[in-house]
Amino acid sequence: MTDTEFLLWVRGPAFEIATIIFTLGVVLRILEIVFLGRKANLAEARGSATAGGIRTIITRSVPESGTFKRSTFVIVAGYLFHIGLFVTIFLFAPHILTFESVLGFSWPALPTAIVDATAVVTVITLLVVLIHRMQDPVMRFLSGFQDYLVWLVTFLPLVTGYIAFHRVGPAPQMLIAIHILSVEALMVLFPFTKLMHAFTLFMSRWYNGAISGYRGVNS
Amino acid sequence: MKKDQTLGEVLRSRKISRRGFLKFCAATASLMALPPSMIPAIARALENARRPSVIWLSFQECTGCTESLTRSHAPTVEGLIFESISLDYHHTLQAASGEAAEAAREAAMQENWGEYLLVVDGSIPAGGAGFSTIAGISNMDMLLETAAGAAAIIAVGSCAAFGGIPAAKPNPTGALSVAELLQGYADQLPDTVNATASELKSKPIINVPGCPPIPVVITGVLTHFLTFGTIPELDALSRPKVFYGNSIHDRCYRRPFYDRGQFAETFDDEGAKKGWCLYKLGCKGPTTFNACATAKWNDGTSFPIESGHPCLGCSEPDFWDAGGFYKALSTPTEDISRAAVYAVAAGAAAGVALGAANRAKKSKAAKNHQKVSIDDLEK
Numbered sequence: 001m002t003d004t005e006f007l008l009w010v011r012g013p014a015f016e017i018a019t020i021i022f023t024l025g026v027v028l029r030i031l032e033i034v035f036l037g038r039k040a041n042l043a044e045a046r047g048s049a050t051a052g053g054i055r056t057i058i059t060r061s062v063p064e065s066g067t068f069k070r071s072t073f074v075i076v077a078g079y080l081f082h083i084g085l086f087v088t089i090f091l092f093a094p095h096i097l098t099f100e101s102v103l104g105f106s107w108p109a110l111p112t113a114i115v116d117a118t119a120v121v122t123v124i125t126l127l128v129v130l131i132h133r134m135q136d137p138v139m140r141f142l143s144g145f146q147d148y149l150v151w152l153v154t155f156l157p158l159v160t161g162y163i164a165f166h167r168v169g170p171a172p173q174m175l176i177a178i179h180i181l182s183v184e185a186l187m188v189l190f191p192f193t194k195l196m197h198a199f200t201l202f203m204s205r206w207y208n209g210a211i212s213g214y215r216g217v218n219s
Numbered sequence: 220m221k222k223d224q225t226l227g228e229v230l231r232s233r234k235i236s237r238r239g240f241l242k243f244c245a246a247t248a249s250l251m252a253l254p255p256s257m258i259p260a261i262a263r264a265l266e267n268a269r270r271p272s273v274i275w276l277s278f279q280e281c282t283g284c285t286e287s288l289t290r291s292h293a294p295t296v297e298g299l300i301f302e303s304i305s306l307d308y309h310h311t312l313q314a315a316s317g318e319a320a321e322a323a324r325e326a327a328m329q330e331n332w333g334e335y336l337l338v339v340d341g342s343i344p345a346g347g348a349g350f351s352t353i354a355g356i357s358n359m360d361m362l363l364e365t366a367a368g369a370a371a372i373i374a375v376g377s378c379a380a381f382g383g384i385p386a387a388k389p390n391p392t393g394a395l396s397v398a399e400l401l402q403g404y405a406d407q408l409p410d411t412v413n414a415t416a417s418e419l420k421s422k423p424i425i426n427v428p429g430c431p432p433i434p435v436v437i438t439g440v441l442t443h444f445l446t447f448g449t450i451p452e453l454d455a456l457s458r459p460k461v462f463y464g465n466s467i468h469d470r471c472y473r474r475p476f477y478d479r480g481q482f483a484e485t486f487d488d489e490g491a492k493k494g495w496c497l498y499k500l501g502c503k504g505p506t507t508f509n510a511c512a513t514a515k516w517n518d519g520t521s522f523p524i525e526s527g528h529p530c531l532g533c534s535e536p537d538f539w540d541a542g543g544f545y546k547a548l549s550t551p552t553e554d555i556s557r558a559a560v561y562a563v564a565a566g567a568a569a570g571v572a573l574g575a576a577n578r579a580k581k582s583k584a585a586k587n588h589q590k591v592s593i594d595d596l597e598k
Contacts (some may be wrong), residue, residue, distance in 0.1 A: 004541050020558050024569070027570055032574055035578065094481050095549065097550050147544065170455075
């Protein structure tokens with residue numbers, strides 16, 4: 001298989017398989033959670049569950065000041081790499097083209113120099129976060145194989161993408177192919193690992209907020 | 220032209236001024252990233268070079284590579300250098316044909332065994348001897364025989380270097396590149412030829428791909444050979460690094476538009492008129508290594524991207540089958556939207572089914588729930 005053939009396979013059948021597993025998995029897991037259902041609350045409502053749910057989705061995005069003081073590093077680093085991932089994934093012109101070819105619509109891109117710098121910051125932050133995870137006794141105790149696996153599949157697309165953009169090493173076709181393949185690994189693992197938090201995060205916030213809202217509590 | 224004339228004598232007799240000649244030497248030196256101090260050395264070497272014997276074999280090709288070199292709009296120094304090398308055999312250019320032409324090839328081979336340069340354009344059919352023959356000799360036999368006595372082989376054009384268009388899917392003739400053929404079929408060398416299969420496999424091959432390659436790149440390689448007597452430094456695909464060391468994208472004058480995110484969306488929109496980046500229109504510049512953006516075409520007039528068309532990636536292997544000329548490099552080659560819609564439907568169906576199963580399990584568990592009294596626990 002030549003480099004070009006490999007790239008074609010990665011852009012074609014492999015991407016198709018990864019997309020199918022990703023979408024099927026995400027929809028399946030969300031529906032499974034939703035259909036678990038909840039016991040009907042027979043108590044009289046003292047406030048709006050909907051308003052409480054929506055409020056909590058938003059308010060939990062801002063760290064409470066006590067928490068921020070206690071774990072400044074985790075919060076700042078966490079925000080940094082999540083925003084970095086958003087910028088590199090969704091605001092880089094070639095990526096937007098890929099989304100456009102699947103979704104049918106597009107949005108404006110950021111200049112590549114900005115995306116490039118963001119990628120560097122994100123890679124460094126992810127490394128720092130990993131070191132912290134391995135050095136902090138509590139974090140290390142709480143971390144299992146999946147946590148490191150999830151870190152790796154998030155890290156690889158960033159690094160391979162950076163190398164492919166700057167074309168260091170083997171043939172550029174191979175660099176792009178490796179980058180796309182690493183993204184496909186991420187897509188395949190996504191629905192079945194903690195990466196699902198990208199979707200379930202809002203569901204659980206909603207649930208917490210809705211319970212409080214129903215009871216008339218501002219959470 | 221007499222065979223024992225030096226290149227300098229030939230050029231002078233063709234009214235090429237010393238100034239024009241030195242200009243060519245300087246341009247070639249800078250193109251090959253050599254220091255200016257090398258210019259006199261190149262000039263001296265070229266002037267005194269006895270024309271090397273060159274055998275040019277054309278197989279499954281379109282003559283575009285020869286056209287690129289010989290049909291330039293005005294006679295150039297490059298053209299004249301090409302003309303003045305001792306082209307002992309080139310069946311497109313020579314007057315002789317058939318057996319007379321083959322006799323010229325055999326004579327040149329015998330006279331310069333082990334020293335002549337072999338230039339090949341076109342791919343070689345391995346799917347059957349009958350696909351392409353010259354004077355009754357199959358392409359494969361002719362290449363194996365002629366390669367056996369060559370000092371070095373220059374595969375000119377993407378067909379000779381990588382198989383090119385004849386090797387595009389479904390490759391009906393089983394077309395192979397020169398390197399592939401020598402590696403795979405060296406043991407089929409006729410007994411009459413005085414060489415071994417391992418000798419044939421280790422022949423130095425310089426790939427000069429492109430569809431066609433830039434004329435100055437072809438003469439640049441010849442100049443290097445005449446000046447230093449060696450082949451230039453090659454990359455992983457056996458291409459001279461001096462010409463194929465940079466990607467089109469890295470040397471493209473439209474690169475700033477790429478970096479700013481300014482793209483032409485169609486061939487006639489505002490972006491196209493303003494000369495913005497052609498990435499979205501399928502430009503293969505980022506994965507293509509060639510000198511087009513620097514050496515340019517037609518006497519330095521322009522190159523495809525400058526004319527408003529995305530790079531096809533013609534100097535890379537399998538460019539014909541690389542997922543569509545007008546499809547951006549980063550986009551999927553299959554219809555992913557349809558697959559995604561089916562996957563959503565299948566995921567929803569499976570999710571509902573699993574949800575229903577879970578609920579059934581839950582209600583069954585509730586039904587089977589046995590109440591435990593304080594008496595039971597005290598038992």
